[in-house]
Amino acid sequence: MRNKPLLIAAGMTVAVMAIIFFAGWLFGRMVARHDRAGEAQVAAAPAQPAESAGSVMGRTGSRQLDALRRGVPVDQEAVPVPMAxxxxxxxxxxxxxxxxxxxxxxxxxxxxxxxxxxxxxxxxxxxxxxxxxxxxxxxxxxxxxxxxxxxxxxxxxxxxxxxxxxxxxAPELVGNTFQDIDKVLAAAESGQAGATSARESK
Ligand code: HEC
Ligand code: HEC
The missing domain is CATH 1.10.1130.10 (Flavocytochrome C3; Chain A)
Structure with missing residues (x-):
């Protein structure tokens, strides 16, 4: 065997390549599994803008306001809101x-x-x-x-x-429960009136 060192070198190269190939295959499988999980999540999201009460802005899964895409996933075309x-x-x-x-x-x-x-x-x-x-x-x-x-x-x-x-x-971007001061005062007064009449009737 004249070329013993050469044979050993060749054998080791093949072994290392096999290990690298196996590691790459394992990694690829992991990534693919992760991607599938992500796809399942996207599929679960509604394709159309999620119209929550009194709002033209969709909410993403985490209930955050999403004024730009209105809850439509990035790989889908959103239907634009008409201009005001x-x-x-x-x-x-x-x-x-x-x-x-x-x-x-x-x-x-x-x-x-x-x-x-x-x-x-x-x-x-x-x-x-x-x-x-x-x-x-x-x-x-x-x-x-x-x-x-x-x-x-x-x-x-x-x-x-x-x-x-x-x-x-333009419709309101987010719903709100604003009451002007007249309504607040009227409510406070009627609340008070109710309390007084309750006390008097006792
Ligand atoms: C050609 C004249 C004219 C010009 C220019 C004009 N306005 Fe007016 N504006 C009016 C008139 C007249 C009214 C009263 C309501 C009506 O008839 O439309 C009014 C009403 C308003 C009111 C309502 C006031 C209230 O008590 O509710 C606001 C605010 C106002 N204008 C702001 C502006 C601003 C800001 C500009 C410039 C970007 C402007 N206007 C330019 C004529 C004008
Ligand atoms: C820094 C904010 C601000 C700017 C800038 C401003 N306004 Fe006003 N304007 C107000 C506020 C607040 C009121 C209501 C209370 C008041 O009259 O100060 C008002 C009231 C008015 C009214 C109603 C007046 C009335 O007697 O009912 C008119 C008309 C008006 N603004 C026009 C204008 C015009 C025209 C300009 C630009 C030259 C202008 N405003 C710039 C804040 C502003």
Whole structure:
């Protein structure tokens, strides 16, 4: 046997390759099993946006809000929610609380607000409001941060759509149980009245 070392080397190489092959096969099996488990989970998820009460946002399995995909798995095409239409019918909405910036009851497409011009103030400035029959901005819009009244619109209130938004027919993104202060007061009063009458009837 002249080539004994060569034979030993060849044998060892074959053995090592066999071990590596076996390890790879085992690993591949493990990964495949894991993938199947994941697929089963995805299949269990609903294909359509999960419409929970009063919400157009789906909730994922962990009950987290999912505004982007609305609960539709990533390998499926979601049906997009229709775009909201801006109401342009001059009907004001109720303010939920006294200091709520009122929503804008008209469309504002193309109304420019920048350093040089403020289209909103064309109609809503004190001096122009009469001509356009628009409500003038309230006195708070002329106040600086020290509550001093300025002659022209305060820089704090210059960019109107920072606070005021148009009214759309978009459904609420999440349900809410907000009650305005009148309802809260009425409920408290009727609760109290009930308590008093109960005491009197005793
Ligand atoms: C062409 C004139 C005009 C322009 C420009 C204009 N508005 Fe108006 N706005 C009105 C009129 C008129 C009303 C009163 C309701 C109505 O008739 O639509 C009104 C109502 C409003 C109201 C409701 C006030 C309330 O008491 O409920 C808000 C808020 C408002 N506008 C904000 C804006 C903002 C912000 C801009 C600029 C992006 C703007 N408006 C541009 C004419 C105008
Ligand atoms: C920092 C937030 C903010 C900005 C910016 C702002 N507003 Fe207001 N606006 C309010 C709030 C809050 C109210 C309601 C309470 C009040 O009158 O201060 C209001 C009220 C109004 C009203 C109703 C006034 C009334 O007497 O009922 C009009 C009209 C209005 N804003 C228009 C504008 C316009 C036009 C601009 C841009 C030049 C503007 N607002 C910028 C917060 C803002």
């Amino acid at each position: 239409r801006v109401e342009n019918v001059d009907r004001k909405r109720e303010r939920a609380y006294p200091m709520q910036p009122p929503t804008i009851p008209h469309a504002i497409d193309g109304y420019q607000i920048d350093k040089n011009s403020n289209r909103c103030m064309l109609c809503h400035a004190r001096a122009n409001a009469e001509k356009f029959q628009a409500p003038p901005v309230s006195v708070t819009h002329y106040m600086d941060r020290d509550d001093q009244f300025l002659a022209s619109i305060s820089s704090r209130r210059y960019f109107c759509n920072q606070c005021h938004v148009v009214q759309t027919d």
